[in-house]
Amino acid sequence: MPRALIVTMAALFSGYHIVLGLYTIDIPSNPLAVLAAMVLYALASTISLLPGQPERMPVWMAALNVAVCVSMTLLITPQLDPAREGGLGYATWYVAAIGTLLTITSTRKRHLFAWAGIVLLVVQTIWWGGPGLLLSIGVIGSAAWVAISHILSRALAKASLDAQRFAQAEREATDWQAAQEAHLYERQFRLGQTSTMAAPMLRVIERSGGELSEEQRRECLYLEAAIRDEIRGRELLNDAVRAQVMAARRRGATVTLFDEGGLDGVDPEEHELILDQLAVAIRGTGARRIIARTAPADSEIAVTVVGLTPVGDGSARDLGSAEEEDDEDDAVDLWLEIPRPSARRSS
Structure with a gap:
């Protein structure tokens, strides 16, 4: 799949979380804090998905993503009531947004930073509303996304390395076969040439009985x-x-x-x-x-x-x-x- 298509899909998915946050903007007690979190999230996602970057994310960018994830939880959770009647619905959009941002970080080969962000999200969620919220607001799902990204990233890296090794082995086998064919051709050519040169004299020796x-x-x-x-x-x-x-x-x-x-x-x-x-x-x-x-x-x-x-x-x-x-x-x-x-x- 082309890299541009993957980046476009990731950008659309990241924007979808902001849409959900705007849809439930009336639930938080202070919408301005939520809007500030949206701006930080949009900025970090944009920086992470900009074209022309190396495959491995720079350390400063990965650290920025983790800092944005922590800031989002600190900005949004004080504005939400975990015991709200009827639940919080899409007001916890930030959990999926953090999962997406950390998945991007993991995909770009900064797995340690991605897992650090997940650990901080888990700790903050338990501190804010108890362990029961880990499943209900999607923290486990965000962790699963990072885990899948980590596994796929490692598998693809191994597959790429294996492909390079196989290509190298194929080139070496081709070179060896070409060398063997060249040796065989050279041997056959020399034998044929020697036979052509020696055959008349050998017939003379045979007819004369060696005399x-x-x-x-x-x-x-x-x-x-x-x-x-x-x-x-x-x-x-x-x-x-x-x-x-x-x-x-x-x-x-x-x-x-x-x-x-x-x-x-x-x-x-x-x-x-x-x-x-x-x-x-x-x-x-x-x-x-x-x-x-x-x-x-x-x-x-x-x-x-x-x-x-x-x-x-x-x-x-x-x-x-x-x-x-x-x-x-x-x-x-x-x-x-x-x-x-x-x-x-x-x-």
């Missing part, structure tokens, strides 16, 4: 390296790069591709431009070792390419020297930083 020529053995090594590229260098590969990497290996170079996530989420057109530049760089170098690595995602550089060639005749490496893993004996033939097209445009 391969030296050239076929080298092709197996190239194929193994290509499959490894698909795992370690995913975003560094397109058809042009694959072709140039294979050509470099066949001419004796060692090519290593490292995709560390720096190209994830890059615009597809920019991605292709970057990889085309990488393919050109691999084709244009005669280095014996070529290393391509993605830069961090927040860098203006997309890919760094390094080409190294051993100094001298490379005999130390061929003999398995301890310097094999050391780049100090390598000459840098190629050092290329491929920028991101978007970073280049912004500069």
Whole structure:
């Protein structure tokens, strides 16, 4: 139900009590005190129902409502005779009015103040006319309204919290399912790609009974390296790069591709431009070792390419020297930083 409709209904119900008080204005001994109570009640109700306020009532407003409730009883009850013949009728409108005001206070999550007002109403009624009046003039009914408001308010707050938790759980489940589907797709894609790459050579191995020529053995090594590229260098590969990497290996170079996530989420057109530049760089170098690595995602550089060639005749490496893993004996033939097209445009 829209909040504006609820506020309108509460305002009409609050005004109804004032109408009842005016209808029985001849019963109190001093109508001016009753009219003053009506003004206080109307003012407190209006302040409590003004639009644009936070859901939880401010403390000062809740305290004001309790003070108005106490003032109403002190203004009206001295003007009424609890032993009046025929009863007081609607002259006790203030009891229902206090119940309404305190129900509004409780609905706006100031339950302690609402119950404090009810306790003061009960005490004042017993002091004024005895416990028998609690039921006859509607004090029990006002307390019941506050109790129902308190229960419903707590239930709605719990339902809202549960709904937020369920929504969060649903989002997490959706994210988990999307991640699982992405992993499944990636796995199936890689398996299909590996099968496509390896199937021709596997048929050759099957037909030859495992007896391969030296050239076929080298092709197996190239194929193994290509499959490894698909795992370690995913975003560094397109058809042009694959072709140039294979050509470099066949001419004796060692090519290593490292995709560390720096190209994830890059615009597809920019991605292709970057990889085309990488393919050109691999084709244009005669280095014996070529290393391509993605830069961090927040860098203006997309890919760094390094080409190294051993100094001298490379005999130390061929003999398995301890310097094999050391780049100090390598000459840098190629050092290329491929920028991101978007970073280049912004500069």
